[in-house]
Amino acid sequence: MKSIGGKIRGFFNTRLGFSVLAIALFWAKTYWAYNTKFNLGVKGQMQHLLLALNPLPTTILLFGLAFYLSGRKSYITMLIIDFLTSLWLFANVLYYREFSDFLTFALIKDSGSVSNNLSKGVLGILQPTDWLVFLDLVVLIVLLATHLIRIDLRPIKKRFALGVTIMALFMIGANLSMADSDRSGLLTRTFDNNYIVKYLGLNAYTVVDGVKTAQTSAEKANAKASDLDSVLAYVKNHQVSKNVSYYGKAKGKNVFIIHLESFQQFLIDYKWDGQEVTPNLNKIYHENNTLSFDNFFNQVGQGKTADAEMMLENSLFGLPEGSAMSTDGTSNTFQAAPAILDQQGYTTAAAHGDVPSFWNRDNTYKSWGYDYFFSKQYFPKVKDGEVGYGMKDKLFLKDAASYVEQLPQPFYAKLITVTNHYPYTLDKKNQTISKTDTGDKTVDGYVQTAHYLDQSIGEFMAWLQKSGLDKSSMVVFYGDHYGISDNHKKAMAKLTGIKDFNDYNNAMYQRVPFMIHMDGLQGGINHTYGGEIDFLPTLLHLLGVDTANNVMFGTDLLSAQHDQTVAFRNGDWVTPTITKVGSSYYSTGSGKELKNLSRSQKQVIDTATNKVTTELSLSDRVLNGDLLRFYTPSGFKKVDKTKYNYNLKKAQASLKKAQQAGTSALAKNGGKSYDADYVTDAPELANNGSGSSSSSSASSSSASK
Structure with missing residues (x-):
């Protein structure tokens, strides 16, 4: 027994043994997070199998990078990779809890425009168990710091490191092939991000999202006027009559x-x-x-x-x-x-x-x-x-x-x-x-x-x-x-x-x-x-x-x-008769899941799916390619952005000048503000009497003088 324990400890004292332990711990906590922190809608044996397997290929690929370095650098690199990927998992856990979706590069790029007061929101959704995503990293650091596991300074052959990389890439390919057999067109059609994480894992989803972001940037640079032809044709063919009433x-x-x-x-x-x-x-x-x-x-x-x-x-x-x-x-x-x-x-x-x-x-x-x-x-x-x-x-x-x-x-x-x-x-x-x-x-x-x-x-x-x-x-x-x-x-x-x-x-x-x-x-x-x-x-x-x-x-x-097909951004849809959620279909009236579809139901599904996919794709094309720069509707004048300035003083001066037209409610009331008529029970204004804000009155009068 003592001999077996010694052999196990001796294995973990090697670089390979430490790597296996790190990968196993990271896999375990990721699989735990998939099942407890996300709602991925896993159904059937194949999806459960893929969910269990998909953290491994990218983890082996990333952690395997440490094999290209020698001595302590290898261990430090592996811990850094572990920390960064754990941090990414942690951030997605928090984001998903509130928005039922995963972070994207586009969203991170936008974060400067939405960061105000986010700290309060994060504190509101943080749960004690969320910190467990860093537990494997803590365990590894403690094992090394207490010398329960010793750093192996012996060099590793580069061809071994290359072999690990090739094995990981092969596993990624196998994962993708298995995923495609269960969900064809996973990476080419408009699917919910939950699908990609469910089938390929969070790290693979990050790569897919990064590629899409780069493609979008290139799309705008390469867009041309003819790209709008299919959009204009679609819009023209889907015109509806006016309701004269x-x-x-x-x-x-x-x-x-x-x-x-x-x-x-x-x-x-x-x-x-x-x-x-x-x-x-x-x-x-x-x-x-x-x-x-x-x-x-x-x-x-x-x-x-x-x-x-x-x-x-x-x-x-x-x-x-x-x-x-x-x-x-x-x-x-x-x-x-x-x-x-x-x-x-x-x-x-x-x-x-x-x-x-x-x-x-x-x-x-x-x-x-x-x-x-x-x-x-x-x-x-x-x-x-x-x-x-x-x-x-x-x-x-x-x-x-x-x-x-x-x-x-x-x-x-x-x-x-x-x-x-x-x-x-x-x-x-x-x-x-x-x-x-x-x-x-x-x-x-x-x-x-x-x-x-x-x-x-x-x-x-x-x-x-x-x-x-x-x-x-x-x-x-x-x-x-x-x-x-x-x-x-x-x-x-x-x-x-x-x-x-x-x-x-x-x-x-x-x-x-x-x-x-x-x-x-x-x-x-x-x-x-x-x-x-x-x-x-x-x-x-x-x-x-x-x-x-x-x-x-x-x-x-x-x-x-009016076509009553309602498209959701993730490709799901609702019609008065059938609702699509993920890979399931329901009767919109009763909520009963439709298992054995009739010919007429299949026709409704095909028509709705085609419409939704086309509309989302064409709309994305307009935005990603900035295609409206190539088209100005008859009677419409292109917006000159330089004409607009939202500076407070300039706006007040503009409003003051605008009163000369005599059409505003203020001007029609002889320049007398209706501010005193606005009654609010806001307790913050209790000291101002009857809910009237003197500051607001001041802003009105300053613009009407």
């Missing part, structure tokens, strides 16, 4: 786009502890002059809010990796809603209570043609006035109103709320509904921040009535993306009363509100299936703006010819 019904009206952060459709009419979570939005949703869509889906990818904005303003999908606003917003050519409406005589403005660089908005909005961008620097500082990703909604909407009243009419104004944002924290003085009791910290604060958002909407809508803007405006509400990811199925099961909350249910809960509210509008609840990609053509047709010559991948939701 709605086309032009909002012509000349002001447009408010109210961004409901992380707001899911299930919150409408939802009660917790006997209390309506969103009573103001519930009322608007059911009013006769509100057109409400109950089958409207978010279609975002990694860019989340940025993807939603890209679709709403351009009818282009977000990218499969990262955020197009960050990667392409500064340099690409766009034909976005602000530019289109600006050329129809509208004043265009966006407001967001955070730093202007968030999601690269300060540059992207110039490319989109926004006249004004009211960011954090425009608003007065209030003690305890921020939470999470910017100003609290009640303060933000009140202060934004002081700029709205100065905009020459008609105007297009997008107001982006942020309080109902992960990690859903709100100070006690603003809590007016109890937390849910699912036991999931991420989920339980959701109703509190949603309720606060709803209260802020109620205050803003009351101000619109007092200012008279409600009679001359169309107010559009939309939820940008999910608030609760599919990593919280147990909590969602308890919230929704769905006992076994599965992937189908999660797909259905990607519904978000889309409400169009306008005095005199023929409203009601519309059951048409659609998504954020359809927002822009629907909006423009209501305003009487023809979209026949524009490159848009959505269609008017009010058209009888």
Whole structure:
């Protein structure tokens, strides 16, 4: 027995033995992470086998690099490689917990535009067991430091090192071959990143993502005008007829786009502890002059809010990796809603209570043609006035109103709320509904921040009535993306009363509100299936703006010819009859998984899959190649980005000059601000009396003198 123990220890005292131990420990912790930290949807013996095997090839390849070095350098190199790959695994564990996806190079490149307040978010999702991904590294260091394992200084032949590399490459090839036999076209078709990690492993996924990123950069450099031909042909062939009952019904009206952060459709009419979570939005949703869509889906990818904005303003999908606003917003050519409406005589403005660089908005909005961008620097500082990703909604909407009243009419104004944002924290003085009791910290604060958002909407809508803007405006509400990811199925099961909350249910809960509210509008609840990609053509047709010559991948939701196939960014889709999630198909009505497909069902699947794959591919081609630089629609003037400057003083001077036109709400009121009519119960403003912010009043008066 003692002899066997000595031989085992003697083996680990060799360079090869230490490497085998390091690889085994790294494999064990990676396989553990795959099964406990990610939701990869592994089904069948082949997928389980691949999940168990796929950490080995790349681990052997990377750790094997240490064999090319001698002595202590070899050990140090192996530990460094172990640390870096463990750190990458750790980062993906945290990111996946909240976003149900893996990090990409594009996203890392974008991190400068989204890093504000992320530390708070990380602390909110960090779990003690996450640190176990570094346990193997600690074990190896302790073994070496205590001399339980000694460093082997003997040289290793280069051909041995080369043999290890060749073996690893052969294993990678075998892994890929096995994966392709179970999932053909894994690397060539549009799949969820979960598929690549499930079949090939996290390290291989990183390489695949790096290659895609490099290809995208090359694609833009090599793009040419003829690349747009197939896009224009597709768009032309998918034109839909106008709905004469709605086309032009909002012509000349002001447009408010109210961004409901992380707001899911299930919150409408939802009660917790006997209390309506969103009573103001519930009322608007059911009013006769509100057109409400109950089958409207978010279609975002990694860019989340940025993807939603890209679709709403351009009818282009977000990218499969990262955020197009960050990667392409500064340099690409766009034909976005602000530019289109600006050329129809509208004043265009966006407001967001955070730093202007968030999601690269300060540059992207110039490319989109926004006249004004009211960011954090425009608003007065209030003690305890921020939470999470910017100003609290009640303060933000009140202060934004002081700029709205100065905009020459008609105007297009997008107001982006942020309080109902992960990690859903709100100070006690603003809590007016109890937390849910699912036991999931991420989920339980959701109703509190949603309720606060709803209260802020109620205050803003009351101000619109007092200012008279409600009679001359169309107010559009939309939820940008999910608030609760599919990593919280147990909590969602308890919230929704769905006992076994599965992937189908999660797909259905990607519904978000889309409400169009306008005095005199023929409203009601519309059951048409659609998504954020359809927002822009629907909006423009209501305003009487023809979209026949524009490159848009959505269609008017009010058209009888609207195709009700809703594409998700990962290639899944929903139709009124069938829903695709991963490799499974479900009846959209019943939620029952479809096993033995009929001929008609197969036809629906083939048609929907072809449409979704084509649309996502063509949209990516437009963004990655910056193809709109080669095409200007008839009647549209290309945006000159140099015309726009979002400096506070310059904006105030511009607004002051604009009052001379006499069309703003402020000018029509004889230069008297409506600020005093804005009533909020925000406790942060209690010392100012009746919720009126003197700082906001000052900004209004300074621009109207």
